[in-house]
Amino acid sequence: MKTLLIALNIAALLAAPVAAFAQQSLISDPEIYEKKHFQEQCTKAEFSDGFVIRQDINNDGLIDAVVNEGELTCDGEKGPQCNDDGCTYNFYLQVAEGGYFMIATAQVYGYDFVKRFGNMVLAMKMHPRFCDRPDADKGKEPCIVTARVRGTKFVTISKK
Template identity: 60%
Template sequence: MYLRKAIAALAGALLATIPLIADAQQQLVQDPERFERQHFSEICQKAMFDDGFAKRLDINNDGLMDMVIDEGKITCDGQGQYLCNEEGCPSNYYVQVKEGGYILIATARIYGYDFKMRFGNMVFVFRMHPRYCDRTEGDPCEMTVRVRGTRFVTINRK
């Protein structure tokens, strides 16, 4: 726990010029895929990672390859999608920084997403539980989101 706090403090000092979403989330990670694999290998007696667990994409259109971790692609002790529920599976979004390494900028519980070009920029179209569009039932909410720097900016919801 103390090591995590020290690393978070160091990351905050190194990244003082970058706007941050939530200081408590910030931890400089050299390799998010390895970091997450290690984490789940400590939690599970036997962790298996399916194809698509880690995807490298430039999510914030800055020319650096970022990473999306799909925790729905983990099998823990024989139970597939063990972190998923009726609202979907957790995904973690890491942005690569120029100083080296990655920072976690968001975690979202989603059914899935498309990553496509809109208005000259790459955006996510998340498929989420209807409650994210202020509905209690029906079709999944489709939320279009652009990543600017280290922030998710919602373009629209339907």
């Protein structure tokens, strides 16, 4: 009986990420989805070429999408949701079955996509307080948070 309960608990833990993924609906194209959202929010929405960057961010061979809301001009205001913490970036993964889903939203100044130990990782430039720096409010150099996408999660590798 105890062995059966342990087996059921393990099965439930393994199924939990699948259930969470299944609850999130796929979208056909993040660029169309995001542009439609802002065209409904703004009287006049303009998008620069950097609004959507398509690249494989999780090393699975599928081309994912990163949306930079700082490259949006809404009613004449460029990057209306940008602030001292940076601009909103939405990260979308493409799935083999077709479609995309959002895995993260981050407030960053920007990011570089670099190779570390044979894998591509995101080196995100963020406000210094995200690295727990005591001088965070004194305009010091940005914090660099390096993260790898594993499965459907961002895994922080380092902060400096």
